[in-house]
Amino acid sequence: MMEPYTTLIPQQSLLAYESNAIGISSPEDVAWIEYKEQCWGVGFICQKFYADLKLEKPKLEPAIYKTLAIVGAIAQKKSLANGATIRLGILFPYGEYSDRTLFSQSITDALADFRFRGEQRSFEIDSFVCRPEGFGLLSRGRSNAxxxxxxxxxxxxxxxxxxxxxxxxxxxxxxxxxxxxxxxxxxxxxxxxxxxxxxxxxxxxxxxxxxxxxxxxxxxxxxxxxxxxxxxxxxxxxxxxxxxxxxxxxxxxxxxxxxxxxxxxxxxxxxxxxxxxxxxxxxxxxxxxxxxxxxxxxxxxxxxxxxMPKSGLGFRLTDNYGFLSYLCKTSLQVPVNV
Known part of the structure; x- marks a missing residue:
């Protein structure tokens, strides 16, 4: 549950921010990645650098940075070694669903070679499943018999x-x-x-x-x-x-x-x-x-x-939860290009 921001941040600014930090933060709260010689902050840290939501841009590109940050944070918290395999599921708005093949190719390349908070990371995609937003609700959200x-x-x-x-x-x-x-x-x-x-x-x-x-x-x-x-x-x-x-x-x-x-x-x-x-x-x-x-x-x-304190996030996560349940229940093995 990370804030939705992504923004370019100079590497020196990020290193200075980390060195001046007091206390220990969760990796998802100080998430930044290096990819293709650029540094991107993701989530909470972006608010320190005047980020906006970039609502006018398609989700394809920020979805790459967000996925790298999520994987990096999980890997750091769980001490996952490089070379681990990932089963990735993602929901795109129907209007951007046609970007799924390009996203699959881009995220496969990105996960193979990126840095999370300055640490070199490399993972392989074992399976990739993309569906339109709403699919998780269809598969798990209906109460009708x-x-x-x-x-x-x-x-x-x-x-x-x-x-x-x-x-x-x-x-x-x-x-x-x-x-x-x-x-x-x-x-x-x-x-x-x-x-x-x-x-x-x-x-x-x-x-x-x-x-x-x-x-x-x-x-x-x-x-x-x-x-x-x-x-x-x-x-x-x-x-x-x-x-x-x-x-x-x-x-x-x-x-x-x-x-x-x-x-x-x-x-x-x-x-x-x-x-x-x-x-x-x-x-x-x-x-x-x-x-x-x-x-x-x-x-x-x-x-x-x-x-957690009452957040009102429950109704925002239902589609994701339904999709996760679908993936776990079916143990779906899907080729990377689907």
Whole structure:
């Protein structure tokens, strides 16, 4: 569970950061890799070097750096020797699913020769499985007793960056689409209406405020000190969120109506934004049976997050958890180029 950032950082800056550190950090919190004569920070460390989320770029390239960092961190924590083999599974948005072959080739080469925190690392890929986002939910997230072969199902994955739709008809993937309609659209709209708000802090406050925009959850966004000005600024932020939310919902709901067939039997909603818009999505599609993946969220919380403070990550990890379960259950041996 690493932060989503990747950024280029000069090697000397990274070495200085490590040498000045006090205490012992987990490898995933100080993850940086060297690949093709460049140094990339990944995750938490990037926040020390003014990184952004690079939402406008495809996931292919940062996925390489993130995978190297994850493998490097696991290898360091578990003392894995160079030459160990890896079974790698990855989920791509449907709109970028065609990049899977290029990613497979690139990550195979990258894992064979890279550095993690200055240490030379080399691993081999034993198997590689790539599927579109939503596949894990189809394989593990359904509570309906009817088989996939009997139903026409839509998996709606709405995250911070993308809104993806995957259509499965009688057990066969028949269509999919992914658009830049994630939660960041709402956040940017609010930022254009109010000054001085950082995206991730604003996103967290919007989620906490809920669909009715509870002003108590927005108090941490107020920047001024004067009590009278504080009330005015809070009212301005609340109005900005309400207006931006309405605009975002009109845009998103139009997209969903257009691309989800009218004869759909089942809709599986997933992703953080789906969770935020849960009641709106339910009203938008009153007829099909709706699956919210609550059971999978519970399993994720129990298996991985029970010892951690309440993070709200459960609903973000359900697709990955379902995919992991699928890979472990089937022990799937897949050629590297699939």
């Amino acid at each position: 009817k088989s996939l072969g009997e139903r026409k199902i839509a998996v709606v994955m709405i995250g911070y960056r993308n809104a993806s739709i995957l259509i499965m008809d009688r057990g066969t993937m028949t269509n999919g689409i992914s658009e830049d309609l994630g939660f960041h659209k709402l956040v940017k709209a609010v930022q254009q209406r109010v000054a001085g708000q950082k995206a991730l802090t604003l996103a967290s406050a919007i989620c906490d405020a809920g669909s009715r925009v509870n002003p108590k959850a927005l108090s941490r966004l107020v920047r001024v000190q004067d009590p009278l000005l504080q009330s005015a600024e809070l009212a301005q932020i609340k109005l900005a969120i309400e207006n931006s939310r309405n605009e975002y919902w009109l845009l998103l709901s139009s997209y969903l109506r257009h691309h989800i067939p009218s004869d759909i039997d089942e809709i599986i909603f997933a992703g953080g934004t789906s969770h935020y818009l849960r009641s709106d999505l339910s009203r938008l599609f009153p007829r099909p049976e709706k699956i919210s993946c609550d059971a999978l969220e519970y399993l994720v919380e129990r298996e991985f997050l029970s010892s």
